[in-house]
Amino acid sequence: MTTLLFRSNADRDDWWRETLLAEIPDLDFRVWPDTGDKAEIDYALVWKPETGLLASLPNLRAIFSLGAGVDHIFADAELPKHIPMCRVINPNMALRMREWIVMHTLMHHRRHREYDRQQRDRIWQELLQPHAGERRVGVMGLGELGGDAARHLAILGFDTAGWSRSPKKVDGVTCFSGADGLPDFLARTEILICLLPLTEQTRGIVDRKLLSGLPRGATFINGGRGGHVVEEDLLAMLDEGHVSEATLDVFQTEPLPEDSPFWKHPQVTVTPHIAAFSDPRALVEQVVENIRRDQAGQPLINRVDPDRGY
Numbered sequence: 168m169t170t171l172l173f174r175s176n177a178d179r180d181d182w183w184r185e186t187l188l189a190e191i192p193d194l195d196f197r198v199w200p201d202t203g204d205k206a207e208i209d210y211a212l213v214w215k216p217e218t219g220l221l222a223s224l225p226n227l228r229a230i231f232s233l234g235a236g237v238d239h240i241f242a243d244a245e246l247p248k249h250i251p252m253c254r255v256i257n258p259n260m261a262l263r264m265r266e267w268i269v270m271h272t273l274m275h276h277r278r279h280r281e282y283d284r285q286q287r288d289r290i291w292q293e294l295l296q297p298h299a300g301e302r303r304v305g306v307m308g309l310g311e312l313g314g315d316a317a318r319h320l321a322i323l324g325f326d327t328a329g330w331s332r333s334p335k336k337v338d339g340v341t342c343f344s345g346a347d348g349l350p351d352f353l354a355r356t357e358i359l360i361c362l363l364p365l366t367e368q369t370r371g372i373v374d375r376k377l378l379s380g381l382p383r384g385a386t387f388i389n390g391g392r393g394g395h396v397v398e399e400d401l402l403a404m405l406d407e408g409h410v411s412e413a414t415l416d417v418f419q420t421e422p423l424p425e426d427s428p429f430w431k432h433p434q435v436t437v438t439p440h441i442a443a444f445s446d447p448r449a450l451v452e453q454v455v456e457n458i459r460r461d462q463a464g465q466p467l468i469n470r471v472d473p474d475r476g477y
């Protein structure tokens with residue numbers, strides 16, 4: 168008997184149970200907090216597990232993240248780091264993120280916020296804009312999602328650059344890396360997109376200093392994590408006009424508190440952490456594959472590096 172503990176914040180326990188049991192009929196599917204005997208649990212499929220929950224499972228064989236990001240798991244100070252951890256990587260999620268990034272890049276590029284205002288005021292007026300080849304877009308994070316988004320922005324004709332920790336080659340994209348590459352990357356970026364993972368190195372990376380490195384009037388799109396942004400700095404830079412507009416999907420506190428200034432900021436678009444949700448069908452495939460691999464003594468797919476934190 169294989170036992171899996173499910174801990175999510177969505178109300179879809181029955182769907183997960185039925186879908187996983189269809190693939191692994193003898194699976195003992197337990198939903199937190201009804202863990203039963205913790206020594207029986209082999210796998211944990213989790214989103215934001217409570218501190219100490221994973222450490223309390225003495226025979227845990229692998230941790231599966233319900234998302235692409237794993238910062239919600241590393242946030243547990245008692246995380247048993249020697250247990251293999253796997254995250255979501257699949258074309259379905261990359262496609263969803265690509266759609267969201269392309270949509271908001273185009274909204275900024277085509278000055279859609281201003282046309283919205285003009286429509287409300289019944290103003291019929293053309294606004295000038297460069298063509299895509301003259302628009303410099305920059306993606307922070309060139310991994311599964313950022314690499315895909317950058318490639319597709321380049322295909323749309325944008326003058327696209329990317330920034331990563333280690334040097335990368337991405338078709339059609341000018342690549343920068345490391346702390347040394349950051350100033351030049353920022354200086355040429357008019358639409359900055361964040362698709363970094365949240366780690367000790369990237370927490371608070373989008374602050375006044377970083378934003379000051381962008382040309383005046385640049386726009387910012389965050390599809391990474393709220394923890395990447397020093398929100399007070401972004402608000403100040405928006406009010407000063409150094410940053411002209413922002414699209415934010417993720418926030419330091421989620422759900423975004425009712426009194427957050429972002430809700431009503433005239434230059435900000437808010438979406439409720441929906442840029443790319445993990446399609447449960449695609450996720451089930453990966454979990455089943457990994458359980459089968461583990462039971463057969465084969466290496467797991469989509470492993471997270473515990474030292475890098477992503």
Ligand code: NAP
Nearest residue numbers: 235236308309310311312313331332333363364368442443
């Ligand atoms: P990934 O494949 O792990 O790629 C991460 C990229 O960030 C890599 O290119 C990596 O550089 C770079 N990076 C990491 N630390 C860095 C640093 N200190 N300096 C510069 N670059 C750094 O991650 P992914 O699958 O693309 O996902 C990225 C993030 O998107 C997730 O962690 C999650 O937070 C977020 N996300 C959000 C949503 C949403 O709905 N809003 C949905 C899914 C994911 P190297 O290539 O050199 O390793």
Ligand code: GLV
Nearest residue numbers: 233234235236445
């Ligand atoms: C969502 O934010 C994810 O990390 O998959």
